[in-house]
Amino acid sequence: MQQQSKQTKLWVMTALFTAITCVCTMVIAIPTPWGGYVNLGDTGVLLGAYLLGPWYGAIAGGVGSALADILLGYTIYAPATLLIKGLMAVVAGLLMGVVGKALSGRLTCGVAAELVMIVGYWLFDGLLSGNLLAGLVGIGSNGIQAVFGIAASTALVMALERSDSVTRNFVSLR
Template sequence: MTKKTDEKVRLTVRIAMLCALVTVVTISMVIPIPNMTGAYVNVGDAIVYTCAYMLGGGWGALAAGIGSAAADLILGSALYAPATLVIKGLMALVAGKLMARGTGSFKSRLLAVALGGLVMPLGYFLYELLTLCGVPGLSPGAFICAGMGGILAGVMQAPLTGIFLIAELTGGFQLLLPLMN
């Protein structure tokens, strides 16, 4: 193998190992939040920041997002998995970019982690606001129906069949525009 190929393989292995580490650490110590279905507190964020530190902003974001979303799926919190993928990825991206630009001192790393940590409450607040507070057309069920209709239309190569099926299932045409893209 060439040197460039070796480095790509090493990077891929690092990303995969950190994805797995984020998942394992997240599911190893879970404290459920009362009165919130599927929500929990964990120590996986420590590894999210480790991803940002070891891989930098971009690749660290990928590893952190995938690992955290996988933990949500394993723990039965599939409702939060798409948001977790984006939010934890953004946390690692912000922290990784700031760590790279900083002086390398403890204070600059602490500031990077603190600013990255601000992404999580803001992200989950926006997710709850958009999906769980009744904003029409943005519920997880709507995304599932639109995806199901899109897959059906693509496999059968009959877009109208998917549109009519979803209109019949949901009792309306609110999902007509998402299916027509």
């Protein structure tokens, strides 16, 4: 029964982080001239990876971000977003186990995950346009989004892990 309760709690937290990521993505969505938009969603993706671990974080980050794409009318991006944001969370969550939870480790995880995002959308935009060079146009705005996502998620997770309640409820912080 104890294991079933832990599993239920993990799925509830995953659903919560799916919603958080979707809302973070939608609350500020600044359209770009080349078809995408700059948003706060990477904060939710990285925070989910840090708190839920790589696999449940991938579900929350990928589904939450793809749902925001659909709700905001960027449906063509939803499949790529599901994959890219999910992979971001896997990279951040797995790398955290290697580099640790100190500030430098969190920053390393964030940079690696955001590189996945920048390269992923470059390739997808290149695929959409039929020209990889044309896909390069989104790198600047994705870079700005990445810097904010790294800074915000790092600050939030380092503040949250000071809470006994949070560390009790998220196994990745123990």
